[in-house]
Amino acid sequence: MAGGIRVRFAPSPTGHLHIGGARTALFNWLFALHNRGRFILRIEDTDTTRSTDEYIEAIIQGMTWLGLDWDEGPFRQTDRFDIYRGYVDRLITEGKAYYCYCSSEELEARRQEAMALGRPVMYDGRCRGLKEPVAGVTPVVRFRMPQDGHTIVHDLIHGVVEFDNAHLDDLIILRSDKTPTYNFTVVVDDVDMRITHVIRGDDHLNNTPKQIQMYRALGYEIPKFSHLPMILGADKTRLSKRHGATSVMAYKEMGYLPDALINYLVRLGWSYGDQEIFTRDELVRHFSFESVGKAAAVFNPEKLLWLNSQYIMKSSPETLAEQVVPFLVNEAILAEGDIVDKGWLAKAVKTLQERSKTLVELASSLRYYFADPAAYDEKARTKFLNDKGLQLLAELRSSLNELHDYTHDGIEKIFSAIVERHGIKLGAIAQPVRVALTGGTVSPGIFEVIEIIGKETTIRRIDKAIAAGPE
RNA sequence: GGUCCCAUCGUCUAGCGGUCUAGGACGUGGCCCUCUCAAGGCUAAAACACGGGUUCGAUUCCCGUUGGGACCGCCA
Numbered sequence: 001m002a003g004g005i006r007v008r009f010a011p012s013p014t015g016h017l018h019i020g021g022a023r024t025a026l027f028n029w030l031f032a033l034h035n036r037g038r039f040i041l042r043i044e045d046t047d048t049t050r051s052t053d054e055y056i057e058a059i060i061q062g063m064t065w066l067g068l069d070w071d072e073g074p075f076r077q078t079d080r081f082d083i084y085r086g087y088v089d090r091l092i093t094e095g096k097a098y099y100c101y102c103s104s105e106e107l108e109a110r111r112q113e114a115m116a117l118g119r120p121v122m123y124d125g126r127c128r129g130l131k132e133p134v135a136g137v138t139p140v141v142r143f144r145m146p147q148d149g150h151t152i153v154h155d156l157i158h159g160v161v162e163f164d165n166a167h168l169d170d171l172i173i174l175r176s177d178k179t180p181t182y183n184f185t186v187v188v189d190d191v192d193m194r195i196t197h198v199i200r201g202d203d204h205l206n207n208t209p210k211q212i213q214m215y216r217a218l219g220y221e222i223p224k225f226s227h228l229p230m231i232l233g234a235d236k237t238r239l240s241k242r243h244g245a246t247s248v249m250a251y252k253e254m255g256y257l258p259d260a261l262i263n264y265l266v267r268l269g270w271s272y273g274d275q276e277i278f279t280r281d282e283l284v285r286h287f288s289f290e291s292v293g294k295a296a297a298v299f300n301p302e303k304l305l306w307l308n309s310q311y312i313m314k315s316s317p318e319t320l321a322e323q324v325v326p327f328l329v330n331e332a333i334l335a336e337g338d339i340v341d342k343g344w345l346a347k348a349v350k351t352l353q354e355r356s357k358t359l360v361e362l363a364s365s366l367r368y369y370f371a372d373p374a375a376y377d378e379k380a381r382t383k384f385l386n387d388k389g390l391q392l393l394a395e396l397r398s399s400l401n402e403l404h405d406y407t408h409d410g411i412e413k414i415f416s417a418i419v420e421r422h423g424i425k426l427g428a429i430a431q432p433v434r435v436a437l438t439g440g441t442v443s444p445g446i447f448e449v450i451e452i453i454g455k456e457t458t459i460r461r462i463d464k465a466i467a468a469g470p471e
Numbered sequence: 472g473g474u475c476c477c478a479u480c481g482u483c484u485a486g487c488g489g490u491c492u493a494g495g496a497c498g499u500g501g502c503c504c505u506c507u508c509a510a511g512g513c514u515a516a517a518a519c520a521c522g523g524g525u526u527c528g529a530u531u532c533c534c535g536u537u538g539g540g541a542c543c544g545c546c547a
Binding site for chain 1: 472473474475476477478481482483484485494495496497498505506507508509510511539540541542543544545546547
């Protein structure tokens with residue numbers, strides 16, 4: 001019966017796909033794949049004033065970039081209003097829902113008052129027994145909650161959670177503009193789409209007993225629930241823009257790899273022994289709610305960055321070369337439409353992989369493979385492009401010029417000869433060359449750099465350094 | 472304020488009564504490697520919130536306290 005599992009990710013398009021939503025989507029996706037079930041994408045856009053098509057597009061983009069592919073959908077709740085109204089009518093007919101004529105202003109005032117008096121903040125049910133409509137008022141429809149007894153939520157992560165029905169209030173299921181509200185549509189859709197497991201953030205745990213009552217009123221089977229712990233910012237409050245980038249696509253722009261983000265997100269709440277790095281297959285194979293924790297997790301950008309560096313290190317140079325191109329354009333190292341020799345780029349990328357934590361960093365480090373240094377780092381220049389350094393550079397230049405075996409090994413031999421002849425350390429010549437070629441004191445191994453830059457360019461840059469003279 | 476959830480190093484976590492002088496990872500410090508920077512290796516500092524029980528024995532089970540979070544909307 002494993003094939004019967006159906007889960008869904010149900011974001012509301014009132015913003016971009018954010019870190020928390022992505023983690024929820026990821027756990028749904030993993031659970032579906034692990035159980036050979038179906039993963040459904042449903043857009044909860046019943047709040048027509050805040051939902052936009054742009055955000056729907058943004059969410060889809062985020063999911064796509066992360067590789068969280070869905071089997072059905074995206075469905076939009078705004079396409080299903082007729083369905084919800086049918087269910088509302090049915091509940092009214094059966095006396096399980098009723099019209100409420102209280103205005104939102106009145107309601108708000110009562111809420112304030114209750115809050116101030118320290119009384120429970122909930123609807124008092126004053127329209128429950130109304131027989132006649134109130135003239136001139138378009139009513140909302142409220143769901144009639146049971147007032148005694150208990151509702152038990154069986155949660156795959158939290159176990160048994162019990163709620164006293166006295167604390168459940170008659171929530172609005174149909175607004176005065178005849179649009180349905182979340183707590184109702186979510187139930188109708190989960191039933192309609194035959195969702196077997198509701199996996200969402202634990203900020204929904206308190207809504208669950210209300211939803212369970214609606215399943216019952218509708219006469220439907222109750223799905224299994226899994227309420228995932230929240231992701232918090234460094235100050236332990238709910239993750240938000242104040243904590244930095246929260247949109248998934250912002251991480252793409254900052255040069256993160258989707259696999260790295262996925263790996264980071266999955267470890268926020270889930271673990272598998274001491275393992276930190278997982279392939280997607282491993283994730284799918286090992287995922288289980290038994291190893292999902294209950295405590296909220298603080299989002300730690302440093303660890304994400306480390307993971308990203310690990311993924312960059314493990315990527316193939318060819319793939320990375322492909323991925324870095326847009327970032328080279330951003331850095332103005334390449335122009336849009338420039339043709340690059342991908343084989344050559346891959347070689348250059350290879351030297352920088354273990355030195356770059358993001359694609360942005362990689363692109364920026366790649367600069368000196370493309371262009372002569374615009375200037376020399378001042379400190380580097382005084383330290384290494386002095387008389388002695390320049391003299392060694394001149395010697396190196398002529399050896400290099402006559403070198404036929406222009407490879408890493410051939411280049412190394414030349415350096416060895418110079419080092420031996422002068423009885424100096426390799427650094428004494430390597431650093432001046434590094435400054436001449438890259439403009440600074442930091443780069444991959446100098447033989448590799450010289451090889452990749454090529455003889456002509458190398459000699460030109462050495463000549464430029466010599467021409468610039470000692471500072 | 473009410474309801475619900477949660478609680479191991481700064482952070483993510485392992486631990487599912489004895490194996491814990493509490494393990495791993497990020498970050499931080501030191502050392503090694505070394506043409507610079509990284510990467511890598513080794514190493515150090517760093518936690519079971521507190522108080523009661525239960526038990527021969529609690530980080531692990533129960534209760535309370537404290538602390539944190541979420542929800543309480545004609546938002547989702």
